Amino acid sequence: MALTEEDLKTIPEDGIDPENPGKYQTLLKDLQGNILNGHGRDHIVHLFLQFKSGQVNAVKRWIQNFAQKYIKSAEQQSDEAREYRTKKISGGIFANLYLSCQGYEYLQIDPWKIPTDQPFRLGMQNSDIQSSLNDPPPTDWESGFQQKPDALLLIADDNLTDLLKAVKEICSELSGLSKILHREDGFILRNAQKQIIEHFGYVDGVSQPLFLKRNIASALTNNSDFSKWDPRAPLSLILVKDPNGKTEDSYGSYLVCRKLEQDVQKFRQEVQNLAKQLGIDEALAGALVVGRFEDGTPVTLSNLPSQGMTSTNYFNNFNYDLDTQATRCPFHTHIRKVNPRGDTGRVESSPGFDEALKVERKHRIARRSVSFGEQDCTKEPTTGSGLLFLCFQADIENQFNLIQTRWANPKNFVQVNVGPDPLIGQPQGTQKWPKKWGGSISEEYGFKLPVKMKGGEYFFAPSLSFFKNLAITKF
Ligand code: HEM
Numbered sequence: 001m002a003l004t005e006e007d008l009k010t011i012p013e014d015g016i017d018p019e020n021p022g023k024y025q026t027l028l029k030d031l032q033g034n035i036l037n038g039h040g041r042d043h044i045v046h047l048f049l050q051f052k053s054g055q056v057n058a059v060k061r062w063i064q065n066f067a068q069k070y071i072k073s074a075e076q077q078s079d080e081a082r083e084y085r086t087k088k089i090s091g092g093i094f095a096n097l098y099l100s101c102q103g104y105e106y107l108q109i110d111p112w113k114i115p116t117d118q119p120f121r122l123g124m125q126n127s128d129i130q131s132s133l134n135d136p137p138p139t140d141w142e143s144g145f146q147q148k149p150d151a152l153l154l155i156a157d158d159n160l161t162d163l164l165k166a167v168k169e170i171c172s173e174l175s176g177l178s179k180i181l182h183r184e185d186g187f188i189l190r191n192a193q194k195q196i197i198e199h200f201g202y203v204d205g206v207s208q209p210l211f212l213k214r215n216i217a218s219a220l221t222n223n224s225d226f227s228k229w230d231p232r233a234p235l236s237l238i239l240v241k242d243p244n245g246k247t248e249d250s251y252g253s254y255l256v257c258r259k260l261e262q263d264v265q266k267f268r269q270e271v272q273n274l275a276k277q278l279g280i281d282e283a284l285a286g287a288l289v290v291g292r293f294e295d296g297t298p299v300t301l302s303n304l305p306s307q308g309m310t311s312t313n314y315f316n317n318f319n320y321d322l323d324t325q326a327t328r329c330p331f332h333t334h335i336r337k338v339n340p341r342g343d344t345g346r347v348e349s350s351p352g353f354d355e356a357l358k359v360e361r362k363h364r365i366a367r368r369s370v371s372f373g374e375q376d377c378t379k380e381p382t383t384g385s386g387l388l389f390l391c392f393q394a395d396i397e398n399q400f401n402l403i404q405t406r407w408a409n410p411k412n413f414v415q416v417n418v419g420p421d422p423l424i425g426q427p428q429g430t431q432k433w434p435k436k437w438g439g440s441i442s443e444e445y446g447f448k449l450p451v452k453m454k455g456g457e458y459f460f461a462p463s464l465s466f467f468k469n470l471a472i473t474k475f
Contacts, residue, residue, distance in 0.1 A: 020076035033077030067467035103150035144182025145455020186370035209233035291335030351368035
């Protein structure tokens with residue numbers, strides 16, 4: 001029996017177990033991997049494709065073969081992860097294929113069978129989207145992003161040699177069929193303690209909505225309970241029915257992709273300037289920008305890093321209930337802007353705390369970003385390095401776009417004159433900072449934006465059964 005809407009909206013208490021999938025079996029077999037849980041490979045090549053005109057049938061055949069050979073389902077991803085944990089056998093190449101709205105049109109899919117999300121239909125270059133996100137005009141984007149891609153191919157492996165060999169083969173197969181508009185070679189950046197970080201040096205990927213049993217169990221081990229922040233999420237947060245799927249439980253997810261260049265030197269300089277102005281040390285100044293210290297310690301809980309935490313024990317069971325005036329973790333800090341953990345329930349117009357929190361949690365996104373550029377994390381690049389920001393969701397307008405346009409950018413969220421998110425708020429502005437941790441918020445400082453948007457697009461990750469029947473289906 002097909003899953004019901006209610007099934008999708010309900011959070012199974014312990015999460016979904018791909019090893020014992022029950023009613024989710026068909027869904028997990030037909031859903032591309034990397035959506036419910038990151039694929040975990042260290043090296044990732046991203047190819048932004050524009051298919052050549054007059055090659056529709058050949059492109060369809062190529063996608064069908066590619067899906068058979070390389071794209072892994074959520075079920076396969078879990079099987080391979082188990083083999084790796086128990087026998088150290090690598091799953092090898094992992095691939096995903098995502099289509100833009102233009103890609104669906106190229107493949108001559110009936111308009112009513114193209115996923116319906118409005119920003120997806122319009123594309124990231126659309127002038128209304130661009131002005132609502134406050135993005136630079138596409139003419140200022142990196143040249144490879146100035147043309148619209150039909151598809152994004154993600155190919156990943158832990159073994160870089162094997163990966164580059166597979167990418168070379170794939171590029172040669174594609175040569176008559178597609179132009180490669182842009183290639184982005186990404187990787188998982190780690191610090192000396194092997195923790196996953198982004199280029200500014202902060203551990204990343206700590207707070208995520210969780211769907212699978214293993215992830216929920218490990219979050220419970222790290223946080224002992226979910227009393228202050230529950231990371232569990234229903235599948236409806238990120239999955240929607242694939243209108244072209246061939247099974248009763250064929251699902252897909254919308255992917256937002258943005259190339260965000262990070263000026264590391266500028267960030268460090270700005271943190272130094274801020275520390276001087278506030279009369280505090282640089283570690284705390286950085287935490288007042290990001291919301292966590294470099295090691296992941298939330299600044300709302302501590303004015304020092306590593307309070308009772310080990311490198312593998314990131315703390316995520318917290319909220320801002322004891323910091324409602326934002327004197328420890330300012331409202332503008334990156335993590336408080338993009339996940340207010342209940343702050344929206346404290347404003348006057350709110351329908352009540354619990355109700356507001358319920359709505360607020362529906363805006364969460366599943367981040368799957370990777371770093372690009374400089375791989376030596378002791379260097380301080382000014383250009384050419386950054387985050388290829390990737391996130392999955394069921395509703396772009398209500399999730400990524402809302403976070404960027406209604407929370408990160410505006411200076412008046414969740415109170416007046418908070419200022420924009422100092423990492424990603426566009427345009428940059430002035431924030432209010434506490435003179436000392438826990439003290440009154442009286443200092444004004446405009447943190448100079450260290451992140452530049454270089455291009456991007458909205459995609460859909462269709463089900464495997466759509467791809468595997470593409471050349472033999474009439475649309
Ligand atoms: C170069 C740009 C960015 C950098 C350097 C960055 C960095 C970070 C860091 C260090 C964390 C804390 C670790 C964690 O909780 O996982 C974080 C969390 C997060 N970021 Fe970003 N980020 C960037 C862009 C974005 C964008 C564009 C969005 C969405 C609009 C976003 C959404 C989030 C969310 C939702 C969290 C989790 C917050 C929480 O649940 O507490 N980030 N980011």
